[in-house]
Amino acid sequence: MELWHAWACPYCMRVRVALAEKGIPYRSREIDLSAKPPELLGLNPKGAVPVLVDGPDVVVGSLEILEHLCKRWPEPPLFPARAGHDAVVKAYDRIDALFGPHIPKIARGTPEERVQALGAVRRSMGELDAEVPGSGFLLGELSVADLALASVMAKLPPDWRPTQLGFEGLARCERAVMRRPTVREQTGPKLAMAV
DSSP states (O other), rough: EEEEEETTTTHHHHHHHHHHHHHHEEEEEEEEEEEEEHHHHHHHHHHSSSSEEEETTEEEEEHHHHHHHHHHHHHHSSSSSSOOOHHHHHHHHHHHHHHTTTTTHHHHSOOOHHHHHHHHHHHHHHHHTTTTTTTTTTSOOOOOHHHHHOOOOOOSSSGGGGGHOOOHHHHHHHHHHHHHHHHHHHHOOOOOOOO
């Protein structure tokens, strides 16, 4: 199994966390998004990552990859049965809709775009905050929706995290998810590998 990814990409973070949570070994094909190798374009003509090559299967897109992994390796579940597959997908898509358009502007936008994006993120946090259950996980137990949110939080400046902005529900969620070693390892700064 081979994962084509970029370290800082939030969509790739989600897949790496799922692979780590499930203990699935894979070959890492980390790429520079500014110099995409021709092999990647052969797998995904759009040149987007993540891309998972699992034997003859080439799976493109974070949600599609997460669903593929969870079908092949159902344990531990990241689409909890109690919540239901459709509810997990709906929560995952909602996270993307609320935060996804703003993350690139926070990371690479002009100062004005960055301020606007951070304001939009704050409004999105306000919309989601009261819905977080006491467990801290968006759907009561760890799911791919939590991985989506963790990847978004990892891309925010530290002073724009829920705990700093006073969003108690999302702060609870951030603590519950970021407490997991797999999440910290796969969403944090890339550590240099020992030679």
